[in-house]
Amino acid sequence: MSDVSLQAADYQRVFAVLDRCADVRTVPEFRARIATAMTDVFPVRVATCFVGDSFDSQFTDPDATLVGGSEWDRKRPVYQEKWARHDIFATPEARRRLERNRVASLDDLQELPAESAAYVRDYLGAWGMRSVSAMHLDLPGRARALVGLFDGDDNALGARDMAALRLLARHLSALTRSLGTAPGRDLLATLTERQHEVATLVADGLSNAAIARRLTLTEDTVKKYVSRILAATGCASRTQLALEVQRQSVQRQAFGPPAT
Secondary structure, eight states, X not given: OOOOOOOHHHHHHHHHHHXXXXXXXXXXXXXXXXXXXXXXXXXXXXXXXXXXXXXXXXXXXXXXXXXXXXXXXXXXXXXXXXXXXXXXXXXXXXXXXXXXXXXXXXXXXXXXXXXXHHIIIIIIGXXXXXXXXXXXXXXXXXXXXXXXXXXXXXXXXXXXHHHXXXXXXXXXXXXXXXXXXXXXXXXXXXXXXXXXXXXXXXXXXXOHHHHHHHHTOOHHHHHHHHHHHHHHHTOSSHHXXXXXXXXXXXXXXHHSSOBO
């Protein structure tokens, strides 16, 4: 593919995804964050994130993240049992492209094995997915992550989109190589039950007035709660507190209760 000149809007999209992932500390947090960021920023309906200890093992990841395709997600066992080993990005040609350029698409692949062609026709085709691309990222050690991007429009991702994805993948890999695989310290551990409740509502985007109505408190009391919560957790703002609450939620799902 010839070089494509990126425009200001393309760089803004790259920076937007990087900004969404800048504060992640562990692989599970990244897995949860990246799929949503990609569907929010790039013109695709469905995004996935598969993680494995090696390139090959990521395709059988039982905890792969999927955003934007709830019906597709319910068919995950079918993929695991029948199609994972025939995924188009597991083919030798796709692997070479991904390891060389970090990004590949269905359109790049010249000769698919019969089983992989059936995967495109019978599995992806069943869900109307015509635009199929992936971004390959390095994780600590020999581990790898594959971010899949899917849409029903053949032209969902154009040449500039793919160039932006290649730039994004290079920068994201610098971040993902240093991620931890274990949960971080729980900054919320010292909060009281009521403070936890207020912190959760802050993370849900409620204002002090809305929290006061929800908990039958005065707005002044809620302000005091928020101030004490910020002081106890070391968070500098409501936004940072919200991100911490979300991080701990993801961490509990992946690892169970965090260290205190």
